[in-house]
Amino acid sequence: MPKHSLEHMRKQTAPHTPGSEPPKQTWLSGLEGPRGIACLSVLLVHVSAHYAPNIVDTIRIDFLGQGLTFFFVLSGFLLYLPYVRKLFAHKTQPSTRRYFIARVRRIFPAYLFIFLVTNFILQASYVVNPVSVGWTTSDAGTGMITNPFHLLAQLTLTQSFFPSTLQTGLNPSWSLTVELTFYLLLPLMAMGTFWLSRKTSISTLRLALIAPAVLIVVGAVTTSVVIALQDANPQLTPLERFWGPNWIAVLSRSFLALADNFAMGMIAAVVYVAIGGGALKAWSTIRIQAALGVTVLVFLATALCCFVVAPRVMATPFAIASAALVLLIITPLARGEHSSIAAVTDWRPIKYVGTISLSIYLWHYPVMLLAERADIPVPATYFGVLWSFAALCGATIAIASLTYVVIERPAMRLWA
Template sequence: MTAPPTQRKAWIAGLEGPRGFGALCVVLGHVAVVFAPWIVADARIDYLGQALTFFFVLSGFLLYLPYVTRADNGRGKPVASTYFASRVRRVFPAYLVIFCIVNFGLGAAYTVNPVMTGWERADDGTGTITEPARLLTHLTLTQSLFPETLQTGINPAWSLTTEWGFYLVLPVAGWLLFALRGTRPIVAAILPPGILLVVGWAGNAAVSLLQSSSGLPVQQQNWGPNWYAILARSFFAFADTFAWGMIAAVLYAAILRGAFPGVSTARLQLAFGTLCMSAVAVSMVLFLHAPRWTASVFAVASLGFILTIVSPLGRGEQSRLAVITDWLPFRYIGTISLSVYLWHYPVIIVTARLDVPIPATVFGLLWGTALILGVSVLLGTITYYTIERPAMRWRA
């Protein structure tokens, strides 16, 4: 899960709503896994988990864009200390508060990896983490770096660890961009994401090779308490998804400079939209036959989708698609999406613990998603206005 940008000036119309829709997809997928696993098996709606890929691509786009535009305008690169401080303020206050409430208040943190107990038995293996070393990994968002703590605590928070991998790499990518911008501006902008593409492809190839020889069930290979799953969840296996977002930033910056002058905005959007839909189709095939590479291709679809929305804005024109994608309900969920993302699985656990009736039917899935999303949005709203927004506005 990627956190929305810290400063309002980084906001670009049309992108907050898709973040909210992606959060809805994640909630729906997790509700199905727990309360209607047969729907996951038959309809394969676990494909909705690719919303996380979109989050990673969007993060690459939004965070690399200031580096590219500053380089284009001859300005200095962002200050690393300021950048890191903003990332810490954006993620940790909300995460720490929610984790402490879930762990110490509700006793709804996973103390063992849920793969070992079964995700459909949501309340099994939950409780309060008290062992100091394990607790420290959760307080520092490093739990996904060790087999014994992977998927424990707030289990979807593994993606925040992956995000932090990108956060740490981005200033190095920015340094490379600015070091090369004087003589080779195009190479300077493309080389950092190009390197990350290679890293991601190599990481996925290594994961595929190691998992194929592991002898473990597929779920344990990807999510279990072992080093295969650690590598599969790591930044190295997802580096290419962030890279495609960075490439989207380079293309958007080029549009801002007046690139593609002979191509109408409508045709430009058609090209990006066609790329998006084609990549979605390919990713669906891969999801069924070569799932390790699904995110790599879905990331290309995410690039196409983002640029379909924002390319008119880069030309100073109105984007009708941006008006649609920023539909108020989705835009609001997108604004509070970090808190919603962190709250929704503990809400699922407590719902199962209380034996709230959610039938294992299509209707039950819709009812359960509406209930859990509603509670998560309520809690997310409280967290956003009391913790997230004040932390974002705080300056030392």
């Protein structure tokens, strides 16, 4: 669940025509707050599942776990945006070397620091898949990873590629493996797009939509395969199907199965740049935002319906709603206008949570396991969930703040 605050805080250029005044510059703001809310949503799900699974089963709070889908959509948007800008401006592809340096320094310093401390000092890593031992009100299955192969997988963020290491180490870090796969594939897709722009007469808009279209197909096909494999193996429990130490779970947690989430963010980047270039000129900004607001509500409702009747496909409509939400917040910025919504979503406390969300996301499970070892009593009630959530947030945000100042921020400034 990495963030890209340096990328999305870069200055944006409003549309202009030859002979007009120099374009206004605005900040692409308003996205850290929603990132923070998504992060806290994931924490609430994990706290509830750990201390009060009965409450999860009763009110199905696990829907909030779709905060991860929002992270994937946001990554697709922010990372594809520089490529789309260059493509629409008929310029060369952004530097792949600088891109990879930025991606490595964004994830690995914080991840490696937190993993090494958790594994070798706190000895609170999952050494086996928690589905095998149970992760409810227990630290069973945790300790220090010493197996050389397993350790290498953790250090390279490839643990989610193998059944024996899936969900081990910092178990929420499986999503970083998904992100890492996207990071590796994006420049290759962009390279193909820019090559087509030189060799064909396909319109820029259509060219920019080819890569996300391919990812949508990949995601749909892989999800269909996952569903077929799960149905063909009824001996697996619902948890084992998605999180257990088996190849079906590995495929379900892979980038291939989640590719369409990133694609929705990429499409949002294309729409954003197109609007900034003069698309939908006949529509006022308020009208565009109204249409986007309706889109958010419709697809959020669709995701909720899928959650009840077809949970294995709910991420796709939620991803569409997430992409529409991103555009709802920042569309005025594409036209050099002020975004009142961005001013609200970047409320300082929640914006700060979004800023340090990577460290929060990686630290919260070790902190929860340490609390478990300390035998801190947490009743399996609504009050118990709220109390433990507040306590976990306080402790994790404090530790994450220190990690951000000492590790994350200096790493992001390195080679900047």
